[in-house]
Amino acid sequence: MSDMSDWYLQQEYGVRFEWGAGGAERVAGGVGCLVVVDVLSFSTSVNVAVEAGTRVHPYAWRDETASVFARDNAAELAVGRRAVTAASPWSLSPAALRRAPFTPRLVLPSPNGSAIAAAAGGSTVVAGCLRNASAVGRWLALHGHGTLERPSP
Template sequence: MSDWFVQQDHGVRFEWGPTGAQQLAPDVACLVVVDVLSFTTSVSVAVEAGTEVFPYAWRDGTAAAFAREKAAALAVGRRAATSAVPWSLSPAALRQAPFVPRLVLPSPNGSAIAAAAGDSTVVAGCLRNATAVGRWLAERGYGTAQRPVLVIAAGERWPDGSLRPALEDLLGAGAIIAELESQGAGPLSPEAVAARVCSTSTTDVAGVVAACSSGLELVRSGFAEDVAVATELDAGMVVPVLTDGAFTHQP
């Protein structure tokens, strides 16, 4: 197959979803997963607290078996959380839940994207840690033509399973790309430039995320606090890096 789609010769690249990650990841040195509402925001909150987070692609019986294998607590769906099992994909709930050293966080999109990276470094990025992630990458020499970075906006799913591009992920990805560029990384692919422009030209990121489709879904479902946590712009200084199957803090 032709390699027209890999954004070759660019140090900073941008694409969408698990399929985009599968297609482009083999050609890069580092992959940044951006799933603002809420996988990577939840990862950032948990890792800040000192928890190792194991991504897992399935929300079924195999997740419990995987958690037992890892001696980890298992996060459940937002609405399934209880006082006995308070860990979920809700970053607000994770912030309030008792500390656990190891947590399995099922997420079909985020986990599938992380798994697509192969031998590449995988970083969890979001609006909370965009500047920290961009700087961390640049300081380690990522984002050049020799060591390219692929920033993946996870997006959401329509009922038929097809990708729904999600504005909050575009903004998060663009913020990371903007910081990479400010640190001298590049050149940026045209796709990465478009994501960066979208992010830097949006003046009220928190308001936009709360009013976009994904934000409205959570707000109207009673999870407005998750949107608030996700839009704590650059409040997080921790950079979660996938190490031995788990996201951990890498200074």
């Protein structure tokens, strides 16, 4: 049983809940998989891109380092919603991603979902949303996550 000083780690449970990048940092080392659910658009955008066959690289911020990261990973860089052009049609908007041409790799900066995924360090990260909730649940169960031996937040 946990000491009162680390009650927030929820170590006696197979499924743990946290909030934001700080929460991801707190639990990441002690879980088998981290599920990021960003209700604004990140996890839905990841789902749309992955359904199209794109590998998504989350990146915490859209700044000059994101461009370098995209170039180093031979990926396109998603731009701000209002910055979408014919040359850069990818953004954090699920609707824009559905209209955009296929790209094999996409760097998707987001101050919420991507920042949380980045805070997870080397943990396995899955993006969950309303569109893929049952698929995420099946994948977690198939891989044995959500148990005390392999907890998931």
